Amino acid sequence: xxxxxxxxxxxxxxxxxxxxxxxxxCALGALDxxxxxxxxxxxxxxxxxxxxxxxxLPLVGGVFLQMEDEIASxxxxxxxxxxxxxxxxxxxxxxFSLMQEAxxxxxxxxxxxxxxxxxxxGPSTGRPTTPSQGDVMQARWGTHGxxxxxxxxxxxxxxMYRLTMAAVRFAQRFRTPVTLLADExxxxxxxxxxxxxxxxxxxxxxxFDFTETYIHPEMVREVHPxxxxxxxxxxxxxxxxxxxxxxxxxxxxxxxxxxxxxxxVVHHRDELCLYDIKNEGRGxxxxxxxxxxxxxxxxxxxxxxxxxxxxxxxxxxxxxxxPVEIVQKVARRVEFMLIPELNLGQYAREVRKMAxxxxxxxSMGKVDGTLIxxxxxLERVEELVGKYESI
Amino acid sequence: xxxCTEGTPSLVTAPVVTRHPRALESVATHYCPGCGHxxxxxLLANALDELGVRERTVGVAAIGCSVxxxxxxxxxxxxxxxxxxxxxxxxxxxxRPDLVVFTYQGDGDLAAIGTAEIVHxxxxxxxxxxxxxxxxxxxxxxxxxxxxxxxxxxSETCREGRDPKLHGYPVRVAEMLxxxxxxxxxxRVSVTHPENVKAAYRAIxxxxxxxxxxxxxxxVEVLSPCPTNWGMTPSEAVRWIDEVVSRYYPLGVIKDCAxxxxxxxxxxxxxxxxxxxxxxxxxxxxxxxxxxxxxRLTRPQQPFGRRGGRWTAISSKDFQPESRPESxxxxxxxxxxxxxxxPTPEDP
Numbered sequence: 001x002x003x004x005x006x007x008x009x010x011x012x013x014x015x016x017x018x019x020x021x022x023x024x025x026c027a028l029g030a031l032d033x034x035x036x037x038x039x040x041x042x043x044x045x046x047x048x049x050x051x052x053x054x055x056x057l058p059l060v061g062g063v064f065l066q067m068e069d070e071i072a073s074x075x076x077x078x079x080x081x082x083x084x085x086x087x088x089x090x091x092x093x094x095x096f097s098l099m100q101e102a103x104x105x106x107x108x109x110x111x112x113x114x115x116x117x118x119x120x121x122g123p124s125t126g127r128p129t130t131p132s133q134g135d136v137m138q139a140r141w142g143t144h145g146x147x148x149x150x151x152x153x154x155x156x157x158x159x160m161y162r163l164t165m166a167a168v169r170f171a172q173r174f175r176t177p178v179t180l181l182a183d184e185x186x187x188x189x190x191x192x193x194x195x196x197x198x199x200x201x202x203x204x205x206x207x208f209d210f211t212e213t214y215i216h217p218e219m220v221r222e223v224h225p226x227x228x229x230x231x232x233x234x235x236x237x238x239x240x241x242x243x244x245x246x247x248x249x250x251x252x253x254x255x256x257x258x259x260x261x262x263x264x265v266v267h268h269r270d271e272l273c274l275y276d277i278k279n280e281g282r283g284x285x286x287x288x289x290x291x292x293x294x295x296x297x298x299x300x301x302x303x304x305x306x307x308x309x310x311x312x313x314x315x316x317x318x319x320x321x322x323p324v325e326i327v328q329k330v331a332r333r334v335e336f337m338l339i340p341e342l343n344l345g346q347y348a349r350e351v352r353k354m355a356x357x358x359x360x361x362x363s364m365g366k367v368d369g370t371l372i373x374x375x376x377x378l379e380r381v382e383e384l385v386g387k388y389e390s391i
Numbered sequence: 392x393x394x395c396t397e398g399t400p401s402l403v404t405a406p407v408v409t410r411h412p413r414a415l416e417s418v419a420t421h422y423c424p425g426c427g428h429x430x431x432x433x434l435l436a437n438a439l440d441e442l443g444v445r446e447r448t449v450g451v452a453a454i455g456c457s458v459x460x461x462x463x464x465x466x467x468x469x470x471x472x473x474x475x476x477x478x479x480x481x482x483x484x485x486x487r488p489d490l491v492v493f494t495y496q497g498d499g500d501l502a503a504i505g506t507a508e509i510v511h512x513x514x515x516x517x518x519x520x521x522x523x524x525x526x527x528x529x530x531x532x533x534x535x536x537x538x539x540x541x542x543x544x545x546s547e548t549c550r551e552g553r554d555p556k557l558h559g560y561p562v563r564v565a566e567m568l569x570x571x572x573x574x575x576x577x578x579r580v581s582v583t584h585p586e587n588v589k590a591a592y593r594a595i596x597x598x599x600x601x602x603x604x605x606x607x608x609x610x611v612e613v614l615s616p617c618p619t620n621w622g623m624t625p626s627e628a629v630r631w632i633d634e635v636v637s638r639y640y641p642l643g644v645i646k647d648c649a650x651x652x653x654x655x656x657x658x659x660x661x662x663x664x665x666x667x668x669x670x671x672x673x674x675x676x677x678x679x680x681x682x683x684x685x686x687r688l689t690r691p692q693q694p695f696g697r698r699g700g701r702w703t704a705i706s707s708k709d710f711q712p713e714s715r716p717e718s719x720x721x722x723x724x725x726x727x728x729x730x731x732x733x734p735t736p737e738d739p
Binding site: 068231234 | 481
């Protein structure tokens with residue numbers, strides 16, 4: 001697989017691995033995935049994605065645009081996407097809020113699009129250079145109306161590269177916007193990186209074949225029925241529409257349309273829900289984590305192993321659609337599910353919905369702007385296991 | 392249907408159009424009686440046909456009555472969230488420069504919620520054409536005050552007339568955009584009388600011709616009657632445009648210039664270039680009839696709203712629905728809405 005076609009990396013191909021920043025890895029992943037259109041607006045802590053693409057996109061014949069705000073950015077991406085271009089935009093919390101209306105438009109008009117949200121502490125301007133995972137439920141329910149959502153979460157630099165490629169692939173395959181969540185730490189940290197270093201992603205149906213994430217040029221060239229400028233005279237609208245593309249007020253057709261929007265995502269959970277399990281089947285406590293907290297969870301697992309504590313780690317890369325199968329499978333065999341996250345328990349509520357019939361879901365939220373340390377997770381695990389022993 | 396048959400000079404010279412435009416669907420519009428959208432869309436369709444670009448045209452519609460254009464124009468269409476059409480058009484045009492891209496927006500959409508998008512599309516000199524239908528009111532939502540509602544004009548949300556102390560002043564979009572170097576062609580037209588409709592057609596055709604020549608951003612502002620929300624009969628609405636609205640929003644070419652290039656500024660730093668103190672460039676603002684290249688037949692007298700080079704607010708109280716003036720330049724054109732298709736005698 002020839003992924004190293006970008007100008008930047010080609011210069012350094014001799015090296016075994018590179019010290020790459022997370023945001024930069026995201027931009028490289030976008031280039032390797034075939035993204036040729038970027039429109040954005042500068043915002044900390046995601047600006048490096050934009051800066052890298054401003055340099056790199058013209059070199060591969062792409063279009064880079066700096067727009068007047070995030071609303072126009074995502075709208076320009078949608079316009080480009082509807083002409084068949086692979087489009088991506090990157091932002092952070094405040095910009096993500098501005099994008100919500102158009103994100104809903106992309107859902108209903110089935111425009112493939114990737115939005116990278118490098119989360120910072122909120123609400124509002126918040127603390128721009130501190131990590132947070134406060135936009136998780138916004139990524140799911142931010143835009144109005146019933147809609148499906150595909151939301152991925154990156155936990156390290158390699159993830160930023162590979163999940164960006166996966167996001168582009170999912171967006172093209174399911175013709176819907178895909179949100180890639182990272183946080184300030186993941187976006188700004190530098191790690192040694194090469195595609196081979198990344199951990200494996202698992203699906204309930206087996207391993208995720210990463211080599212397939214490369215968007216083959218022929219796949220992009222394929223003309224979609226509602227592609228603009230392809231002599232098909234489509235009509236693309238944000239109104240509820242029928243198969244002709246024109247608006248309809250027919251109750252049956254409207255219902256069918258909304259169900260189809262949902263089903264195309266929810267019925268493909270086996271293709272979408274990426275995860276990884278460490279210490280599988282050997283834990284009484286499962287640490288369910290995503291994003292930068294998953295790094296702490298993996299470190300906590302090593303500490304717990306030294307102490308002989310029965311812990312396993314379920315690392316989710318896909319937050320939505322909800323990975324119901326794997327969460328329930330794990331929930332059936334563990335006593336506690338501990339969810340460390342940099343918010344007030346947003347995803348823990350989702351896990352509770354899925355797993356509370358079989359296990360005790362314990363939320364471990366932290367919103368002081370610092371990361372959750374492995375030691376903190378370990379202490380909480382010890383507490384839970386102790387509780388278990390005393391019962 | 393010979394209202395565009397007279398010979399016109401320069402790039403807008405084109406053959407006679409006497410048949411139903413291919414780009415226009417053969418359906419009756421469901422716009423209100425006396426609405427200007429139908430005429431404007433017909434002109435748009437004619438222009439696309441005449442330039443032979445229908446197959447590679449993408450329209451971007453806005454929210455409001457203007458969105459209903461999808462029923463009537465047989466071109467690729469995309470509709471975007473309220474006010475965002477210029478941003479979407481930017482994406483389409485940048486991704487596929489070979490396409491002819493236009494937006495079709497109303498005044499609430501373009502001048503209120505979409506102000507940022509239109510200003511920056513013009514500032515970037517996106518090579519797109521904007522058809523801006525200005526009827527001084529929010530039409531589809533039922534006649535609320537728009538940013539273009541005239542001082543003194545009544546609407547659902549200013550029942551006693553727009554009060555500048557409370558609601559501020561109307562926005563002259565074309566004049567506002569004229570200050571931007573990226574905007575290369577701005578003209579205000581109306582669709583009230585055959586002469587004005589002809590001028591509107593020439594403006595729209597010219598705007599598309601400019602896009603085909605890669606000149607940059609062009610906008611045609613169309614003053615359009617909205618009898619339903621103005622509470623008038625169609626003929627009253629037409630007269631109100633002629634006598635009041637076009638005084639505040641004067642018809643004619645606001646700006647028509649070649650793209651402004653700044654390369655010379657970069658080559659010659661401001662210290663060495665005396666012209667740089669005066670921005671280092673100039674553009675031509677065409678205001679007088681002598682500069683009118685499109686050969687339009689009538690032009691309103693020098694805009695009433697402009698006195699001594701400064702804008703003054705015009706109140707709609709000047710408008711007297713009962714006492715219709717029978718003398719003066721406006722009276723001689725005396726047609727009614729919907730007369731766009733009528734043959735008009737040509738002034739030699």
